Amino acid sequence: xxxxxxxxxxxxxxxxxxxxxxxxxxxxxxxxxxxxxxxxxxxxxxxxxxxxxxxxxxxxxxxxxxxxxxxxxxxxxxxxxxxxxxxxxxxxxxxxxxxxxxxxxxxxxxxxxxxxxxxxxxxxxxxxxxxxxxxxxxxxxxxxxxxxxxxxxxxxxxxxxxxxxxxxxxxxxxxxxxxxxxxxxxxxxxxxxxxxxxxxxxxxxxxxxxxxxxxxxxxxxxxxxxxxxxxxxxxxxxxxxxxxxxxxxxxxxxxxxxxxxxxxxx
Numbered sequence: 001x002x003x004x005x006x007x008x009x010x011x012x013x014x015x016x017x018x019x020x021x022x023x024x025x026x027x028x029x030x031x032x033x034x035x036x037x038x039x040x041x042x043x044x045x046x047x048x049x050x051x052x053x054x055x056x057x058x059x060x061x062x063x064x065x066x067x068x069x070x071x072x073x074x075x076x077x078x079x080x081x082x083x084x085x086x087x088x089x090x091x092x093x094x095x096x097x098x099x100x101x102x103x104x105x106x107x108x109x110x111x112x113x114x115x116x117x118x119x120x121x122x123x124x125x126x127x128x129x130x131x132x133x134x135x136x137x138x139x140x141x142x143x144x145x146x147x148x149x150x151x152x153x154x155x156x157x158x159x160x161x162x163x164x165x166x167x168x169x170x171x172x173x174x175x176x177x178x179x180x181x182x183x184x185x186x187x188x189x190x191x192x193x194x195x196x197x198x199x200x201x202x203x204x205x206x207x208x209x210x211x212x213x214x215x216x217x218x219x220x221x222x223x224x225x226x227x228x229x230x231x232x233x234x235x236x237x238x239x240x241x242x243x244x245x246x247x248x249x250x251x252x253x254x255x256x257x258x259x260x261x262x263x264x265x266x
Contacts, residue, residue, distance in 0.1 A: 014064060014078050014085075015049035021071035022047075036066045043067065057086060178241040183260045185225045186238040188216040191250070195230030211235075227256040 012020075022032055029047075033040045045053045046063060054060035061079050068075035178184035187196060189211045198206040201223035211217060213234075219225050229235050232248030239258045248254055 011081065013049045014081055015047040017073070017078060018064075018067050018071060019047040021068070021073045025071045027071060032067065032070050036070045038063055038066060051082075051086075057082075060086075179220075181260070182220050182222050183225050183258055183262065184218065184220050184240055185227065185258055186216060186218045187211060187227075187229075188236040188238075189213050189234050190236045192231065192234040194232070194234040196235070197228040199226045200224070201226075224257060224259045227254075227258075229254045229256070 022029070029040055029043050032038070033043050036043075042053050042063065045051070046060075046067060051060040054063050061082060064078050064082060065075040068078055185198070187198075190213075193210055193212045195209070196211050196217070197208045198217070198219045200206060200219075200221040203226075206219050206221075206225075207217060229248070230253055231250065232252045232254040233250030235248065237244040237246075237256075239262050240260065
């Protein structure tokens with residue numbers, strides 16, 4: 001008769017049944033341990049009907065179910081046999097006492113934020129009402145101060161205007177100092193604006209655009225300056241330090257060319 005069986009029960013022990021089923025399935029203890037995650041010493045102990053290493057009845061029942069499924073047998077008869085041999089299943093803990101204890105337990109007091117918010121709102125409303133009530137007599141004074149502080153527009157002194165810069169007048173000395181080894185041409189729009197174009201002796205464009213009234217442009221080249229004046233009557237012309245005295249008509253288009261020995265119209 002196997003160890004762990006009662007004298008009245010001829011059934012094989014739980015460990016014996018699990019061991020025979022494992023051998024019949026062709027499995028080793030190591031393979032069963034690897035597939036069930038139950039440690040090898042515990043597998044050996046259970047097959048020898050030593051359940052002390054399981055850590056209690058709950059874990060023992062769980063190991064029996066796990067090993068039985070791993071070797072291909074029904075675990076329930078073995079669990080029932082374990083309960084019969086080890087005093088049966090423990091009675092479930094009644095839920096009512098726990099519920100009553102939980103219900104009787106007093107909850108911690110929490111800050112009454114609602115009352116605090118109401119008190120704060122009442123304080124703010126009272127402060128605003130007090131401010132408005134006391135401020136009834138102030139608008140007239142404030143209006144007087146504001147009115148008195150308004151600057152008198154009629155007596156305000158206008159900002160002193162900056163005197164206009166004098167119109168640039170060509171300096172005869174500066175023009176006379178034009179280099180002799182180059183041709184120097186200066187254009188001044190004294191009678192209005194005029195479109196002008198200037199090129200050097202290679203045909204390179206030096207300027208092409210609008211010369212506004214009172215503006216001036218000066219061009220130099222080592223051989224020749226070619227000009228096109230859109231409104232020659234608006235232009236005052238100096239060549240190599242000398243003023244060109246030709247009388248151009250307003251709106252007249254002139255094509256001019258000057259070299260180092262000029263002023264002479266090319």
